[in-house]
Amino acid sequence: MSDPSVTQDLIHGGEGPAASVVSASNKPRSLWQDTWDILKRRKIFWISLTMLVLFLLMAAFPSLFTGKNPDYATLAKSMEPPSGEAWFGYDLQGRDVFARTIYGARTSIIVGVLATLLTVVLGGIAGVLAAYYARWVDSVLSRVGEIFLGVPYVLGAIIILGTIAPAQSSPDRATIMAVVIVVLAVLGWPILMRIARSSVIQAKHQDYVQAARALGAGPFRIIFKHLLPNSLAPILVYATITIGSYIGAEATLSLLGIGLREPVISWGIAIADHTSYIRTGAHAMLFPAAFLSLCVLTFVMLGEAVRDALDPKLR
Amino acid sequence: MAPAEPILQVRDLVKHFPLTQGIVFKRQIGAIKAVDGVSFDLHRGETLGVVGESGCGKSTLAKVMMALERPTSGSVVVDGKDITKAKGSELKRMRRNIQMVMQDPYTSLNPRMTVGDIIGEPFEIHSEVVPKAGRRKRVQELLDVVGLNPDHINRYPHQFSGGQRQRIGIARGLALQPEIIICDEPVSALDVSIQAQVMNLLDRLQKEFNLAYIFIAHDLSVVRHISDRVAVMYLGKIVELGGDSQIYDRPSHPYTQALLSAVPVPNPEGREARQRIILQGDPPSPANPPSGCRFRTRCWKAQDICAKEEPLLQIRPGTDHLSACHFAEARDVVHTQS
Amino acid sequence: MVEVLSEPTGRGSYSGALLEVENLQVEFHTRQGVAKAVNGVTYSVNPGETLAVLGESGSGKSVTAQTIMGILDMPPGKITGGEIRFRGVDILKLSEEQRRRIRGEGISMVFQDALSALNPVFPVGWQIAEMFRIHRGASRSDAKKKAVELMDRVRIPGAKDRVNDFPHQFSGGMRQRIMIAMAIALDPEILIADEPTTALDVTVQAQIMGLLADLQRDSNMGLILITHDLGVVADVADKIAVMYGGRIVETAPVHDLYANPAHPYTRGLLESIPRVDLKGQELYAIKGMPPNLLEMPSGCAFHPRCPYRREDCATAIPPLYPISGNRGSACHYWREVVDGSR
Numbered sequence: 001m002s003d004p005s006v007t008q009d010l011i012h013g014g015e016g017p018a019a020s021v022v023s024a025s026n027k028p029r030s031l032w033q034d035t036w037d038i039l040k041r042r043k044i045f046w047i048s049l050t051m052l053v054l055f056l057l058m059a060a061f062p063s064l065f066t067g068k069n070p071d072y073a074t075l076a077k078s079m080e081p082p083s084g085e086a087w088f089g090y091d092l093q094g095r096d097v098f099a100r101t102i103y104g105a106r107t108s109i110i111v112g113v114l115a116t117l118l119t120v121v122l123g124g125i126a127g128v129l130a131a132y133y134a135r136w137v138d139s140v141l142s143r144v145g146e147i148f149l150g151v152p153y154v155l156g157a158i159i160i161l162g163t164i165a166p167a168q169s170s171p172d173r174a175t176i177m178a179v180v181i182v183v184l185a186v187l188g189w190p191i192l193m194r195i196a197r198s199s200v201i202q203a204k205h206q207d208y209v210q211a212a213r214a215l216g217a218g219p220f221r222i223i224f225k226h227l228l229p230n231s232l233a234p235i236l237v238y239a240t241i242t243i244g245s246y247i248g249a250e251a252t253l254s255l256l257g258i259g260l261r262e263p264v265i266s267w268g269i270a271i272a273d274h275t276s277y278i279r280t281g282a283h284a285m286l287f288p289a290a291f292l293s294l295c296v297l298t299f300v301m302l303g304e305a306v307r308d309a310l311d312p313k314l315r
Numbered sequence: 316m317a318p319a320e321p322i323l324q325v326r327d328l329v330k331h332f333p334l335t336q337g338i339v340f341k342r343q344i345g346a347i348k349a350v351d352g353v354s355f356d357l358h359r360g361e362t363l364g365v366v367g368e369s370g371c372g373k374s375t376l377a378k379v380m381m382a383l384e385r386p387t388s389g390s391v392v393v394d395g396k397d398i399t400k401a402k403g404s405e406l407k408r409m410r411r412n413i414q415m416v417m418q419d420p421y422t423s424l425n426p427r428m429t430v431g432d433i434i435g436e437p438f439e440i441h442s443e444v445v446p447k448a449g450r451r452k453r454v455q456e457l458l459d460v461v462g463l464n465p466d467h468i469n470r471y472p473h474q475f476s477g478g479q480r481q482r483i484g485i486a487r488g489l490a491l492q493p494e495i496i497i498c499d500e501p502v503s504a505l506d507v508s509i510q511a512q513v514m515n516l517l518d519r520l521q522k523e524f525n526l527a528y529i530f531i532a533h534d535l536s537v538v539r540h541i542s543d544r545v546a547v548m549y550l551g552k553i554v555e556l557g558g559d560s561q562i563y564d565r566p567s568h569p570y571t572q573a574l575l576s577a578v579p580v581p582n583p584e585g586r587e588a589r590q591r592i593i594l595q596g597d598p599p600s601p602a603n604p605p606s607g608c609r610f611r612t613r614c615w616k617a618q619d620i621c622a623k624e625e626p627l628l629q630i631r632p633g634t635d636h637l638s639a640c641h642f643a644e645a646r647d648v649v650h651t652q653s
Numbered sequence: 654m655v656e657v658l659s660e661p662t663g664r665g666s667y668s669g670a671l672l673e674v675e676n677l678q679v680e681f682h683t684r685q686g687v688a689k690a691v692n693g694v695t696y697s698v699n700p701g702e703t704l705a706v707l708g709e710s711g712s713g714k715s716v717t718a719q720t721i722m723g724i725l726d727m728p729p730g731k732i733t734g735g736e737i738r739f740r741g742v743d744i745l746k747l748s749e750e751q752r753r754r755i756r757g758e759g760i761s762m763v764f765q766d767a768l769s770a771l772n773p774v775f776p777v778g779w780q781i782a783e784m785f786r787i788h789r790g791a792s793r794s795d796a797k798k799k800a801v802e803l804m805d806r807v808r809i810p811g812a813k814d815r816v817n818d819f820p821h822q823f824s825g826g827m828r829q830r831i832m833i834a835m836a837i838a839l840d841p842e843i844l845i846a847d848e849p850t851t852a853l854d855v856t857v858q859a860q861i862m863g864l865l866a867d868l869q870r871d872s873n874m875g876l877i878l879i880t881h882d883l884g885v886v887a888d889v890a891d892k893i894a895v896m897y898g899g900r901i902v903e904t905a906p907v908h909d910l911y912a913n914p915a916h917p918y919t920r921g922l923l924e925s926i927p928r929v930d931l932k933g934q935e936l937y938a939i940k941g942m943p944p945n946l947l948e949m950p951s952g953c954a955f956h957p958r959c960p961y962r963r964e965d966c967a968t969a970i971p972p973l974y975p976i977s978g979n980r981g982s983a984c985h986y987w988r989e990v991v992d993g994s995r
Contacts, residue, residue: 208425214414226425230426514936539927539929579859
């Protein structure tokens with residue numbers, strides 16, 4: 001027992017780095033960093049991230065991809081097929097389909113992201129409140145959520161949009177986008193509330209929350225320091241996937257004639273305008289449809305990559 | 316060993332959890348009597364062990380004493396004030412004096428916070444204790460006190476082993492310099508070779524800071540090692556209370572005797588000769604405890620009076636400490652060749 | 654029936670040890686690397702004998718048992734060497750069909766967590782009876798009658814009335830009895846009990862250990878008791894194998910081990926546990942913590958925590974040195990340990 005390092009070990013409990021840390025254990029590592037390390041090694045993550053960056057560039061700087069004006073119409077060129085001059089051909093009004101597809105990305109992504117943000121805010125607040133205060137708050141919020149969930153999505157959208165913005169009306173760009181975003185979020189928040197609620201309830205029963213209460217922490221600190229950071233993962237995953245499905249939903253509503261409409265440029269509108277011409281000029285519909293599918297796929301893939309990385313079972 | 320004023324007094328503490336039926340219109344159809352009339356004192360610098368099997372109410376007792384649950388009735392007086400009635404800033408101030416160490420080192424630390432944030436959280440909540448500038452240094456001192464490397468302040472809990480995490484939990488409990496620490500099964504989740512390290516640490520801290528412990532555990536050997544006095548619980552009540560050698564060498568309640576004789580002794584010599592009291596069956600449900608003495612349904616001494624009259628926790632003829640049995644009688648069951 | 658039992662579980666003819674594990678090696682392939690969970694384990698059990706395998710989490714004690722039972726998850730597990738001989742036959746070389754026959758009739762197992770080991774959607778009697786229907790082709794009513802008999806044998810009160818109850822309707826101790834009933838249903842020659850009482854209260858633990866001892870006496874089974882509890886071991890074991898870091902570090906008859914341990918780890922464990930019959934002073938604490946299987950220390954796995962260590966402990970892996978008769982210690986300096994000098 002004369003070895004100085006031995007006595008030192010005894011004083012300090014002598015426990016070296018923990019079993020779970022294999023190497024480089026001298027640096028502090030948060031769970032988010034671990035998640036990043038796992039993500040980094042996944043091909044699907046890099047593929048979806050590259051596609052995401054492309055779509056975001058398209059949305060932010062469409063002029064990088066095309067020099068043409070998406071609104072410039074030459075009726076004489078109506079439904080001309082793809083050529084060297086117009087890669088995706090011309091649509092019914094004689095507008096460049098490639099330009100319109102590029103410019104359509106902005107609308108789709110704005111609608112998808114904003115509707116998702118609103119969903120997360122609404123659903124997240126409701127879920128945290130329901131889980132934290134339980135009892136009657138939980139009962140009321142859960143029942144209200146169930147009522148919204150009970151309405152079929154498309155039916156609900158038709159009723160609300162049909163009332164606020166009927167098919168024959170022509171609201172301006174910002175208004176119709178705002179209306180569609182709100183409708184998507186209003187119909188979608190209960191699912192997010194359920195996810196937030198169950199993951200906050202799970203976190204709430206952990207001993208560290210009891211320990212914080214025993215120290216005298218108030219509800220604000222418990223919710224923001226302890227509950228939210230530990231229930232964020234499933235919300236994040238669901239939100240990423242939701243962006244994709246909202247982009248698809250927006251297109252569906254446009255197709256039905258109750259969602260976005262001219263003068264807004266969007267993939268959904270392009271598809272809706274050309275469904276009757278699928279035999280004579282499929283290009284006008286297929287290219288926007290392909291971009292739409294790719295964009296939805298990008299967000300779904302990204303969401304799944306993040307979920308895999310966060311899944312503790314794979315650790 | 317008898318200081319004037321106890322720092323913690325528990326009196327007639329009762330905690331019933333209502334059993335309800337129905338979703339919208341809830342009706343109470345009964346109650347789980349988790350803690351049902353518990354009284355004891357805790358003195359400065361001593362350790363009171365609380366032993367009992369699962370469902371005896373010992374963890375609920377800890378939660379009520381920590382004011383994490385409101386009791387159905389009764390009081391927990393800390394430094395002259397009843398913590399169960401305290402609210403708001405008064406409760407917050409009282410919490411500085413009574414802290415806890417939890418059982419599971421894996422769920423008791425927030426995985427998203429660094430060790431520095433975890434141990435420093437008490438100072439953020441009670442910002443008057445240590446000025447902001449001195450907090451980091453104080454956290455490092457605490458890490459050193461519990462035998463961890465102060466340089467690891469920025470690490471996360473998952474980078475530590477179970478034993479080390481338990482030390483972090485202890486450091487958090489010590490941060491506000493409480494006089495009382497409630498330890499709820501602090502070593503039962505740890506490997507055998509790590510348990511001794513943590514128990515020695517608790518021992519050392521007690522001497523260093525003159526702490527009073529309430530040490531709750533199901534492991535009777537661990538409780539004996541660390542406790543000055545021991546309370547034995549069965550179905551929400553204390554059935555026997557005394558000094559450690561009174562309980563372990565001269566137990567007088569049949570339940571204590573059965574419990575002690577069931578503990579395997581790590582010494583094979585004379586194992587054939589050892590007399591075992593093997594209890595029949597399982598403890599009854601705390602929702603519907605037996606009348607009179609709660610242990611009578613499993614007791615070999617039970618007579619008519621046990622069903623009719625509840626035995627009080629008092630010193631009985633021929634014994635030297637509190638026992639809740641009509642037929643209390645000291646009997647050494649631990650030492651072989653009894 | 655005779656045919657079913659003749660090979661390879663045929664009883665009587667073989668004269669060696671009933672079950673012999675020899676130099677068993679099991680690895681786990683994980684994302685972080687290869688973990689040698691079992692690294693050359695050798696032990697044997699005879700009829701009527703109780704072998705206690707003592708170790709902490711990660712020592713490899715449960716993996717060894719799972720390998721014997723043939724229930725190891727492969728992958729990630731992989732048996733890389735050694736033999737497991739049951740009545741002289743290496744069961745690792747048998748077909749899955751032949752192994753299935755040994756499981757239950759030759760060797761069976763009781764787990765720590767009885768609730769998750771029982772199927773929640775079937776009555777317990779049905780689950781016990783299934784053993785007879787599958788292995789013995791018994792009729793429904795015969796099998797049920799046998800189930801009630803077994804529930805009586807493991808002392809479940811009112812067995813006849815409870816045979817149709819579901820697992821959640823029983824207490825933890827009663828569920829463990831049901832598990833034991835299933836394990837002994839086909840009269841196995843070896844029963845492996847993996848931490849059978851860890852999840853139970855001490856009074857219930859005493860009941861279960863008493864039951865196991867009685868069953869063993871009646872049927873002359875060999876019992877392998879896997880546990881971390883030195884008290885339980887002292888109560889029931891005939892001989893002990895202490896495991897650490899995937900290896901056996903000490904083997905000894907029970908009295909010798911407690912009276913005079915020959916490995917620093919065993920000695921440390923015995924000195925570090927508080928005792929109900931003694932009020933001790935400060936406990937001896939083994940410093941450090943159990944090794945990470947992915948980063949095993951070089952040489953003797955215990956050397957970083959060992960008060961007896963010398964330089965060569967970090968380089969030379971100690972073999973299991975024979976001490977006397979049936980004792981062995983995997984410590985270069987076992988003589989000093991036995992002498993008790995530190």
